[in-house]
Amino acid sequence: MEKTVALQVVTANRIGDGTVVYLTRVGGWSERITDGEVSRSDEERDTLMAVAQATAEIPEVVEPYLIDVVEEAGVIRPVRYREAIRAQGPPVHPAFGQQAEEG
Amino acid sequence: MYRYDEYDQTLVDERVRQFRGQVARRLAGELTEDEFKPLRLMNGLYLQLHAYMLRVAIPYGLLSAVQMRKLAHIARRYDRGYGHFTTRQNIQYNWPKLEDTPDILAALASVEMHAIQTSGNSFRNTTTDQYAGVAADEIEDPRVYCEIIRQWSTLHPEFSFLPRKFKIAVTGAPNDRAAVRLHDIGLIMRRGDAGETGFEVIVGGGQGRTPFVGPTIREFLPKKHLLSYLEAIMRVYNQLGRRDNLFKARIKILVHEVGAEKITEMVEEEWRHIKDGALDLPKEEVERIRAHFAPPPYETLAAAQPAFEEKKRADGAFATWADTNVAAHKVPGYAIVNLSLKPVGGIPGDATADQMDAVADLAEHYSFGEIRVTHEQNLVLGDVRRTDLHALWRKLRDIGMATPNLGLISDIIACPGLDYCGLANARSIPVAQRISNRFADLKRQHDIGELKIKISGCINACGHHHVGHIGILGLDRKGEEYYQITLGGSADQDAAIGKIVGPAFSSEAVVDAVETVVNTYVELRQNGERFIDTYRRVGKEPFKERLYAAA
Amino acid sequence: MPLLRDGALVDDPWVTVDDGTQLPMDGPAIVSLERWQAHRDELLGRNAPLGIRLKSDQPPALIADDLDRFAVVALEFPVFRDGRAYSYARLLRERYGYRGEVRAVGEVLRDQFLFMLRCGFDALEVRDEKAVDQWREAVSEISVVYQPAADSQTPVWALRHRRSAAE
Numbered sequence: 155m156e157k158t159v160a161l162q163v164v165t166a167n168r169i170g171d172g173t174v175v176y177l178t179r180v181g182g183w184s185e186r187i188t189d190g191e192v193s194r195s196d197e198e199r200d201t202l203m204a205v206a207q208a209t210a211e212i213p214e215v216v217e218p219y220l221i222d223v224v225e226e227a228g229v230i231r232p233v234r235y236r237e238a239i240r241a242q243g244p245p246v247h248p249a250f251g252q253q254a255e256e257g
Numbered sequence: 258m259y260r261y262d263e264y265d266q267t268l269v270d271e272r273v274r275q276f277r278g279q280v281a282r283r284l285a286g287e288l289t290e291d292e293f294k295p296l297r298l299m300n301g302l303y304l305q306l307h308a309y310m311l312r313v314a315i316p317y318g319l320l321s322a323v324q325m326r327k328l329a330h331i332a333r334r335y336d337r338g339y340g341h342f343t344t345r346q347n348i349q350y351n352w353p354k355l356e357d358t359p360d361i362l363a364a365l366a367s368v369e370m371h372a373i374q375t376s377g378n379s380f381r382n383t384t385t386d387q388y389a390g391v392a393a394d395e396i397e398d399p400r401v402y403c404e405i406i407r408q409w410s411t412l413h414p415e416f417s418f419l420p421r422k423f424k425i426a427v428t429g430a431p432n433d434r435a436a437v438r439l440h441d442i443g444l445i446m447r448r449g450d451a452g453e454t455g456f457e458v459i460v461g462g463g464q465g466r467t468p469f470v471g472p473t474i475r476e477f478l479p480k481k482h483l484l485s486y487l488e489a490i491m492r493v494y495n496q497l498g499r500r501d502n503l504f505k506a507r508i509k510i511l512v513h514e515v516g517a518e519k520i521t522e523m524v525e526e527e528w529r530h531i532k533d534g535a536l537d538l539p540k541e542e543v544e545r546i547r548a549h550f551a552p553p554p555y556e557t558l559a560a561a562q563p564a565f566e567e568k569k570r571a572d573g574a575f576a577t578w579a580d581t582n583v584a585a586h587k588v589p590g591y592a593i594v595n596l597s598l599k600p601v602g603g604i605p606g607d608a609t610a611d612q613m614d615a616v617a618d619l620a621e622h623y624s625f626g627e628i629r630v631t632h633e634q635n636l637v638l639g640d641v642r643r644t645d646l647h648a649l650w651r652k653l654r655d656i657g658m659a660t661p662n663l664g665l666i667s668d669i670i671a672c673p674g675l676d677y678c679g680l681a682n683a684r685s686i687p688v689a690q691r692i693s694n695r696f697a698d699l700k701r702q703h704d705i706g707e708l709k710i711k712i713s714g715c716i717n718a719c720g721h722h723h724v725g726h727i728g729i730l731g732l733d734r735k736g737e738e739y740y741q742i743t744l745g746g747s748a749d750q751d752a753a754i755g756k757i758v759g760p761a762f763s764s765e766a767v768v769d770a771v772e773t774v775v776n777t778y779v780e781l782r783q784n785g786e787r788f789i790d791t792y793r794r795v796g797k798e799p800f801k802e803r804l805y806a807a808a
Numbered sequence: 809m810p811l812l813r814d815g816a817l818v819d820d821p822w823v824t825v826d827d828g829t830q831l832p833m834d835g836p837a838i839v840s841l842e843r844w845q846a847h848r849d850e851l852l853g854r855n856a857p858l859g860i861r862l863k864s865d866q867p868p869a870l871i872a873d874d875l876d877r878f879a880v881v882a883l884e885f886p887v888f889r890d891g892r893a894y895s896y897a898r899l900l901r902e903r904y905g906y907r908g909e910v911r912a913v914g915e916v917l918r919d920q921f922l923f924m925l926r927c928g929f930d931a932l933e934v935r936d937e938k939a940v941d942q943w944r945e946a947v948s949e950i951s952v953v954y955q956p957a958a959d960s961q962t963p964v965w966a967l968r969h970r971r972s973a974a975e
Contacts, residue, residue: 167304167308169283169284169355170284170354170355170356171308171309171354171355171356172304172305172307172308172309172352172353172354172355173307173308174306174307210290211286211289212286213283213284213286213290216290216304217290217304233736234736235675235736235738236306236675236681239306239675239676240306240307243307244306244307244351244676244677245676245684245687246604246676246684246686246687246690247676249337250307250337250352251307262968264952264964264967264968265952265964267951267952268950268952268954271949271950271951271952272950274949275949275950278945278949279919292888292917292919295888295889296919378889378891408954408955408964408965409954409955410954411954412950412953412954413954413955414894414922414923414924414926414927414955414957415891415894415895415898415923415926415927415957416891416894417891417894417923418888418889418890418891418894418920418923419891484955492895495891495892495894495895496867496892496895496896500864500890500892530903535956536955536956538965539965539966539969541968541969542965542968542969545968545969
């Protein structure tokens with residue numbers, strides 16, 4: 155079965171502490187990319203970004219943007235390595251970031 | 258070293274209060290990120306991949322033990338227990354919180370430190386020779402002028418919104434350990450015809466996307482004219498530097514586009530109007546600052562230290578370290594000690610809070626309480642008695658800072674790269690670690706000799722790869738990390754930009770490629786040539802041939 | 809737009825006239841450099857005060873010989889990051905001795921007020937009236953200056969030695 159690549163989630167950094175976060179279905183922000191709401195169409199994308207930007211005005215997060223993801227067996231994974239590093243934490247410091255919490 | 262008076266202290270205290278207000282307004286939504294970003298950058302606070310990053314200024318790389326302890330405290334209290342020393346003699350923290358930053362700045366202010374202008378489009382840290390004040394080859398201590406420049410450039414109302422960042426470096430010795438020709442303005446202390454000291458002025462050096470070795474625009478500038486001349490350069494740049502294209506906004510582009518002669522003409526014309534005026538510092542002020550850099554109370558010691566020589570004979574590891582990491586001091590019986598932050602397989606330039614505290618203790622015990630940060634991401638204790646070297650060495654071994662690799666292949670400079678930096682295309686730290694591990698054997702390292710490898714994770718060149726003997730630039734090729742190798746760069750008085758040797762290497766292949774380059778050098782060298790000497794003699798062809806032979 | 813002088817909002821008698829628009833018969837008017845260069849005589853013929861507005865790529869050297877014709881020189885900040893006008897203001901004051909009003913227009917934000925005043929601006933065209941409340945704090949939050957500029961503040965080095973001389 156082919157991987158679908160036209161999927162996206164919105165990511166940002168939480169303003170207070172800079173933590174990487176992902177926009178969830180209910181319009182909140184989670185540190186786990188797996189909680190990220192996946193957009194599958196242009197319309198959904200626009201909606202997600204509008205919600206994200208509104209949150210940025212409050213301000214809850216800084217500089218939200220869309221990233222490409224793939225979905226494999228129900229798990230969301232970023233396409234770009236850079237975003238994988240953001241999602242997991244710095245590879246050179248396995249004690250920091252999401253990778254430590256999962257480990 | 259320089260100590261704040263009430264005015265200096267007032268400035269940093271007011272700055273903390275100002276930033277506290279700016280952060281509060283931001284968190285309350287009264288400032289947009291667009292409006293807040295330049296303000297936080299002017300206090301050294303970046304937003305990176307995982308978190309904010311705070312760059313703290315260490316003016317011309319000079320730190321007291323008290324200040325080092327505060328840096329350790331900040332690492333523990335507000336970060337994850339470590340810090341990273343940079344290629345501009347500053348320190349970076351990778352995990353501060355925005356909401357904590359005013360308190361961090363307050364903690365810094367309490368020990369006469371700050372993060373003012375460590376980012377943003379204004380003057381950055383003025384850097385210098387890590388052996389300033391103690392080097393045997395020095396004409397005059399450049400730190401006096403670094404401090405003068407630091408003050409003049411702090412919150413300069415005319416030059417806080419330049420086209421781009423602005424970096425100045427000063428050296429007081431003919432052996433340039435500050436890479437002055439690779440800076441927006443480089444100043445070399447020289448002797449004039451009457452024997453007085455002044456500055457050779459270089460403008461338009463730089464690395465990044467378009468590296469240039471800066472041309473000299475004035476062979477000799479008397480010291481009294483320093484600030485007026487700098488101001489003239491800045492006024493020309495502020496008006497004429499490009500503002501339409503971020504990648505063409507540095508002064509090096511302006512110098513390259515109009516030519517050194519024309520730049521000189523424009524600077525001298527502007528300078529004509531402002532010299533001998535309000536920017537001439539009164540003698541009393543220069544002397545007041547100079548007094549802070551008076552030599553410490555050196556003992557009168559013999560140059561020959563038989564006990565030290567005996568220890569070297571008795572202990573081969575100590576001898577290796579002393580021969581590699583210890584440099585000549587201008588005062589008999591003293592030595593300059595380099596503390597390596599490049600343990601085999603380690604992260605270049607990183608130090609834990611515990612290490613920082615230990616260095617502070619060692620500085621107090623052995624080196625009049627002062628520490629220097631080098632632009633090659635190591636530390637220096639500048640005033641150690643030779644008789645103390647063995648004891649110091651043993652303590653450095655205990656804290657992992659005694660790797661005898663200064664200037665050798667494992668003394669690698671690397672930027673944080675894609676592990677941390679939002680601008681990066683590829684990871685740089687693991688490449689440094691793998692190279693370091695590949696060449697872990699000390700005998701081999703010493704046989705190879707001086708070989709400066711510098712690694713950048715993107716074209717912004719914070720790892721200074723353009724001036725590495727071997728430079729490595731990380732690229733993103735269709736989502737894969739690739740590494741381009743340059744050869745023959747040099748950051749010293751024979752400054753040169755490295756040449757690309759051929760197509761980039763995959764992450765898997767790059768360490769083998771470096772080893773091929775090294776083996777080629779070893780094969781071709783003559784008469785005690787260093788790598789850079791052999792390269793200059795044979796050119797890049799032999800290396801290119803070997804690297805791409807299979808292809 | 810609200811005009812801030814000395815910490816207070818003041819009435820602004822000046823009208824900035826677009827290049828394509830007819831000038832009012834009388835009343836103070838600010839025109840562009842292009843209009844000045846093209847219609848100098850006509851403009852001088854008006855029996856009313858004249859001002860000029862310079863873009864950020866138009867240095868005051870272009871009008872240095874005519875400065876006594878202008879009661880106001882408005883200097884643009886198209887974005888706050890474009891800092892050329894700081895140099896222009898200083899040149900107006902310190903090089904050309906200009907004593908009329910130097911006005912900051914464009915993206916003029918609270919956190920630049922202090923730099924602007926130091927460079928010789930004496931009037932700031934601000935976004936909204938909140939700026940008045942921000943003014944006092946903005947211009948006094950840093951009291952130490954390390955370098956001479958177009959204002960009358962004494963750089964620290966002079967204070968230091970004045971004081972020692974007095975002791």
